[in-house]
Amino acid sequence: MARERSWTASSPAERVPAPLTTTEAALLGLLSRSSGSGYELSKRIERGLAFIWAPARSGVYAVLPRLVAKGYASREDVPQTGRPDKQVYRLTRRGRAALREWLEEGPLESEVSKNPFLLKLFFGAEMRPEAVIELVRARKREAEETLARLRAIDREILALGPDREKEYFNYFTLKWGLEYYRALIRWADATLSELENRFG
Amino acid sequence: MARERSWTASSPAERVPAPLTTTEAALLGLLSRSSGSGYELSKRIERGLAFIWAPARSGVYAVLPRLVAKGYASREDVPQTGRPDKQVYRLTRRGRAALREWLEEGPLESEVSKNPFLLKLFFGAEMRPEAVIELVRARKREAEETLARLRAIDREILALGPDREKEYFNYFTLKWGLEYYRALIRWADATLSELENRFG
C-alpha cells in the first residue's frame, strides 16, 4: 500500500477531508443512481456522460478502491463462474454526504478547456492559408457529427414520453450541448466565409 | 539531468521527433511572433492567451530549456544589474518547422473540456433545488463577467483602426469567445426559467 492521503491538514488540529477529484465525484454521482461494478460504471460513463467527463476505464478501476478506503463506498464480492468475480460498489451514507458537499459547496472553478483547435487558429499567421481553412472546416465537420449524435439522443429522450422525468437534469446538459455545437457551426461558417473571401 | 526523451521510436530505424505538448506549442507560437524571456512570455500568455491556454509560470520556465534541448529555440544570456540575468529565448529554424508541423499536420484531437459545472448539473437530482438554481446563476454571472472582458478587448482591437491587421487571426478566437459566452448566457436564462418555474 503506497502513500494514501485522504485527509489534508495545515495543522493536526483542523483536519479536513481531501476534496474529491472529478473522477471520484463522477463515480459517486453514478453510484447515487445505482450500485455497479467498475465495468458496468465504465459503460454508463460511455453511454451517458462521455460528453462531460470521460475517464479511462483503468482510471475507474483505480478510483473505486480509493472510494472504499475513504468510506464513501462499500464493496460486495459477487462470485461468478467463468469470469473474475464481480466487485459491486454501493454508495455509503458518508459517500452521499461527500457527493452532496462537492455538488453544493465546492468552489466554481473556472473552466479550462484544453482545446488545441483555438490555439492553432490563434497562430494561424504561421500556417498556409489553405491549412487554416482546412482546420476550420475539419472542426465544423466534427461539430456536425457530434451535433447529429446529440440530436439522436434528444429524440430518444423525447420518445420516452411522460417517462422522461428521470432525465430531467440530464436534459439541461444535453440542451447545452446542442446550443454549443450550433453556435460553433454558425461561428465556423462566418469564419470560413471571411477566410475564403480573403484567401480563397 | 534526468531522463530526457525528445524522440520516440518503435524501432531504432524509424525515429520520429516526439510530438509537441500543448505548452511547448503555445510557447513556440509566441516565440514565432517575437523572442522573449520566461517572465515576459508568461506575461504575454496572461494578456492574450489565457482564455485559450494558460500554463503556470513554473511550467513555462520548465519547458523553455526543453525547447533549447530539442533545438527548437536558442537561449541568449542578457546580463542585468540588480536582478537575475535575463534568459532570452529565440525561435530557431527547426523550431519554426516544428511549430508549423504541429499546426498543419497534427491530428485534430477532440476537445475534453474539464468543466465540473456540467457534471454537477448532470447530478442535479442529488442537490437541493435552490442549490441547483444558485449553481446555474453563478455560472451565468461568471459568463457575464468574462463576456464583459472579451467585449473590452473587442473594443480595443476595433479602436486600433487599420493597424488591427496584425490581430487578424486572434480576432477569430475572440469572436468565438463572444459567441460562446453569449450562447451560454442564453442557455442559462432558459434553464433558469425552467428551474424557477418548477421549484421557485
Place this chain on the structure above:
DNA sequence: TGAATCATGTAAACAGTTACATGATTGG
C-alpha cells in the same frame, strides 16, 4: 513602509492516460 514588479527556478505532488496482462463466454 510595504505592495507590486522584475526575474529565475526546483521539488514534490497530482490527476490522469497508455500499455500491458489474463481468460471464459456469447453471438454472428
Place this chain on the structure above:
DNA sequence: CCAATCATGTAACTGTTTACATGATTCA
C-alpha cells in the same frame, strides 16, 4: 472461427500545478 463482451487490475509514464526559495527595484 473470430470478434465482441464480460471482468479485473497493475506499472509506468505524462503533462501540469502548487508550494517553496531568493532578492533587488520601483511606485504609491
